[in-house]
Amino acid sequence: MDVELRKQLWVFIRRLHREGHTIVLTTHYLEEAEALCERIAILNRGEIVALDSKPALLARGIGRTRRVCVTTTEPLASLPESLMPKVRRREGNLLELQLDKNTDSVMAVLDALRAHGAVIADLNMEGADLEDVFVELTHGGSA
Numbered sequence: 001m002d003v004e005l006r007k008q009l010w011v012f013i014r015r016l017h018r019e020g021h022t023i024v025l026t027t028h029y030l031e032e033a034e035a036l037c038e039r040i041a042i043l044n045r046g047e048i049v050a051l052d053s054k055p056a057l058l059a060r061g062i063g064r065t066r067r068v069c070v071t072t073t074e075p076l077a078s079l080p081e082s083l084m085p086k087v088r089r090r091e092g093n094l095l096e097l098q099l100d101k102n103t104d105s106v107m108a109v110l111d112a113l114r115a116h117g118a119v120i121a122d123l124n125m126e127g128a129d130l131e132d133v134f135v136e137l138t139h140g141g142s143a
Contacts, residue, residue, distance in 0.1 A: 010036065030130045040130070044138040057133050065132065068106060070095045070113065071122040080112040093121070 001009070013036070017023055027033055033040050034054055042050040042057075050057060072093045079087065079095070086104070089096040097109060110120060 030134060034130045042134055042137050049137045050133070054130060057130065058128060060133070065098050065128065066101055067126045068097045068099055068109065069122075069124040069126075070097070070110070070118075070120055072113070073119040073121045076113075076116065076118055078116070080116045082112055083109065 013023055013025075025033070025037060037054070039051065039053055040057060041048050067088065072095070075093045076095070079090075083097065086097040086099060086109075087095065088098045095113075099106065099109065106125065110123070113120065
């Protein structure tokens with residue numbers, strides 16, 4: 001489905017929902033489920049492993065990690081060796097890291113980057129999202 005048709009479909013579905021209709025949506029796009037659904041069922045091998053609201057799913061304590069996005073003023077030629085296992089994405093001067101909430105210190109990461117010559121321009125941290133919950137419930141956290 002092209003982008004414009006998809007947008008029109010979501011406008012129509014939202015209108016039906018506002019009018020009191022129940023909509024059952026099956027999707028592999030977790031961003032859609034987060035944005036459009038009041039209750040979310042997660043299936044694993046044909047079995048329902050979770051059925052709840054997004055806030056309730058996120059409140060289960062699933063998702064021991066947080067994403068930290070660091071933007072530096074200049075792209076880094078290299079990274080500290082200690083951060084390499086934590087890198088999720090690295091593009092230009094953007095560095096996205098996956099940190100364990102229990103063992104990784106954001107300050108230690110920033111200190112390591114600064115000691116490596118990075119000048120930090122921006123920092124953004126995100127907690128677990130529905131994708132993290134899905135992975136934890138369907139793969140036991142070892143995706």
